[in-house]
Amino acid sequence: MLSYFQHIQMLLQEAERKNAPVIMELADQIANSVIAGGVLHVFGTGHSHMLAEEVFYRAGGLIPINAMLDARLMLHEGALSSTLAERLTGYAEAILVRYDLRAGETIIIASNSGRNAVPVEMALLARSRGLAVVALTSVAHSMAHESRHPSGKRLYEIADRVLDNCGAVGDAALPLEGTAYKVGATSTVIGAALLQALVHAIAQRLVERGVDPIPVLVSSNLGAAGPELHNQALLEKYRARLPHL
Numbered sequence: 001m002l003s004y005f006q007h008i009q010m011l012l013q014e015a016e017r018k019n020a021p022v023i024m025e026l027a028d029q030i031a032n033s034v035i036a037g038g039v040l041h042v043f044g045t046g047h048s049h050m051l052a053e054e055v056f057y058r059a060g061g062l063i064p065i066n067a068m069l070d071a072r073l074m075l076h077e078g079a080l081s082s083t084l085a086e087r088l089t090g091y092a093e094a095i096l097v098r099y100d101l102r103a104g105e106t107i108i109i110a111s112n113s114g115r116n117a118v119p120v121e122m123a124l125l126a127r128s129r130g131l132a133v134v135a136l137t138s139v140a141h142s143m144a145h146e147s148r149h150p151s152g153k154r155l156y157e158i159a160d161r162v163l164d165n166c167g168a169v170g171d172a173a174l175p176l177e178g179t180a181y182k183v184g185a186t187s188t189v190i191g192a193a194l195l196q197a198l199v200h201a202i203a204q205r206l207v208e209r210g211v212d213p214i215p216v217l218v219s220s221n222l223g224a225a226g227p228e229l230h231n232q233a234l235l236e237k238y239r240a241r242l243p244h245l
Contacts (some may be wrong), residue, residue: 004184008174014189016197022161023194027201029132032108033084034064034202035211039241040194041101043068043112044084045118046075051110051136051191057245061199063234066172066209066242072096075116085118092121096220100241103130108163108195111135111169112187121149123158135159137200138167145169146222161197165190198212 030040042052042065049069056067056209071077072085085091095118101107107126111119111210114137123133135155139162140155156162164189167173170180206214215234218227 002173002174007184008186008189011173011186011190013162016085017192018166019163019194019197022127022163023201026106026134026161026198027205030198030202031205031209032096033105033179034062034206034215035054035209036104038102038105039064039066039068039238040202041068041099041105041107041126042110043107043119043122045073045094047076047185047188048110048119048136048191050188051195053201054192055195057217057242059217060216061196062243063215063217063231064238066200067098067171068095069243069244080172081228087118087195088117089121090149092118092125096122096125098243099179101126101131104132106132106134108134108136109155109159109227110137110167110191111155112138112141112167112191113145113146114138115145115149117149119155120129120130120147120151121154123155124151124153127158127160132161133159134161134163136165138169138171138187139164141167141169141171152202163191163194167193178187203214 044051054069055061055065075082079125108118109123126133137155142156147154167186171185171187173186174184175182218230
């Protein structure tokens, strides 16, 4: 019987094989946007909101990343109510008014199932504003269930590009012997790995294009003044675009 670590290692290899070409295409697209003054937007509901936080204000990450965070869609404000909120048609528009999304930029929308109203609606709204939409989702799970949005569309069907976390239907991966249950969700681990791989690829493109300084957040816990000064200058540059700073 596979351990969780063994299963994750297998999934990481599968996710790399399946998504590597998409990551390379996105890295070029997003690097060009950053050079032109744009930022990358990341949005998720429920546990997927953690993927937006994963790459926001992160040491070793890119500064021009806007995490779109809404408390009603997070579990700490009420897990049951967050489940209901992500199914509310019209709620994505109420979130969007708080953020500055511009044509030509990219938004990554994370939703394992890809079927609830808010992430689907966010994708539709972003496309209508001229953004490139990327779905970070389980294609297998999405294909197995109908959309909860009035359009009948699932997230992967709207997106310009798809990052597939290669997860099983229901997210849980490991069967419990002697029962009908499975445990061991994989979407967060694989989703975080895909996003960090993308961040690395974008940063490398910026280096290749001669961008200086590279807008990477350096850890403020290194015990030197240099990182603080580097970070401060870049954070001031992007502060108006990143409302959660």
